Amino acid sequence: MADSARRPPSPQTPRATTRRRSRRRAILAGLLAAVALLLVAGGSLTCRPAWYQPRSIDYRRLDEDKRAELRLENTISAALNAGRPVTIELGQQQVNRWIAAREQLWPGEVPSLAPFHAPVLVFLDDNRIRAGALAEQGGLRLILSVTVRLELTDDGLEVVWEGARAGLLPIPRSLIDRLARGLSDRLDLPPNALRNGRLKLPSRATWPNGERRFRIAELSIRAGTLRARLEPL
Numbered sequence: 568m569a570d571s572a573r574r575p576p577s578p579q580t581p582r583a584t585t586r587r588r589s590r591r592r593a594i595l596a597g598l599l600a601a602v603a604l605l606l607v608a609g610g611s612l613t614c615r616p617a618w619y620q621p622r623s624i625d626y627r628r629l630d631e632d633k634r635a636e637l638r639l640e641n642t643i644s645a646a647l648n649a650g651r652p653v654t655i656e657l658g659q660q661q662v663n664r665w666i667a668a669r670e671q672l673w674p675g676e677v678p679s680l681a682p683f684h685a686p687v688l689v690f691l692d693d694n695r696i697r698a699g700a701l702a703e704q705g706g707l708r709l710i711l712s713v714t715v716r717l718e719l720t721d722d723g724l725e726v727v728w729e730g731a732r733a734g735l736l737p738i739p740r741s742l743i744d745r746l747a748r749g750l751s752d753r754l755d756l757p758p759n760a761l762r763n764g765r766l767k768l769p770s771r772a773t774w775p776n777g778e779r780r781f782r783i784a785e786l787s788i789r790a791g792t793l794r795a796r797l798e799p800l
Contacts, residue, residue: 614734619699619710621685622667629671632664636672640776643797648777652784652798659690659791683711694718694788695729709733719770719786726766771800 625632639655646653666686669677680686683700691697691714699712713731717724731738744761760767771782785796 615710616699616712616732616735618689618697619687619712621687621701622663624668624671625664628664629668632661632668633672635661636665643774644776647774647779647781647797647799650799652796654785654794654796657793659688659793662688662690662793690788690791690793692789694786696788696793711738717786717788719783722770724768724770724783724786726768728766 643653643655665672666688680700683702686698686700689697689699693716695714695716697712697714699710702709702711711731711733714729716727716729718727719725728744731742771780773780780800781797782800783795784798785794787794
């Protein structure tokens with residue numbers, strides 16, 4: 568009995584060795600797949616989408632951009648204060664140049680966007696707008712974006728949240744709703760302004776030059792262009 572207890576274990580069969588090697592290969596393949604997934608997710612998260620093209624201040628065109636902004640204000644003021652409707656058309660490139668030069672156009676009047684930098688607006692078809700910006704946190708730089716659709720109704724302007732992304736990765740709807748609630752609070756909107764993924768904004772306001780009440784009577788957004796018709800009240 569003692570001799571048999573000290574006897575070395577019998578060599579494993581080729582079938583058992585093959586099964587053990589298969590398990591090792593499966594585990595290794597799973598680990599490699601997990602690493603690849605993390606690399607893809609990390610690359611997608613930090614990827615810069617092709618549409619994100621923030622503008623820097625174009626000092627060669629800054630004076631003309633200032634005059635264009637002043638012409639727009641004067642056109643709206645003249646029409647509304649005379650009791651006439653006015654139709655305005657804004658090009659995406661002009662709007663983004665104004666955004667880039669906002670401190671020069673409206674010094675001391677522009678609220679801080681921190682922690683967001685280099686904001687961009689993209690006018691899409693079907694009354695949609697994509698807004699994107701660079702966010703930096705703990706050394707991580709992300710392009711965050713949200714796409715919304717604007718719907719003009721009889722009693723307001725509804726912002727319908729269609730989706731949000733960090734880089735190329737979609738952001739969960741729950742987080743979009745949380746961001747929308749934060750925006751609603753910052754704008755000091757009524758508690759019921761946000762409902763079922765829709766943010767309801769007023770379509771009536773007061774034009775500061777002349778204190779003239781007006782409403783947005785028509786709104787159309789297509790690729791690269793926003794068009795709106797304002798009517799005095």
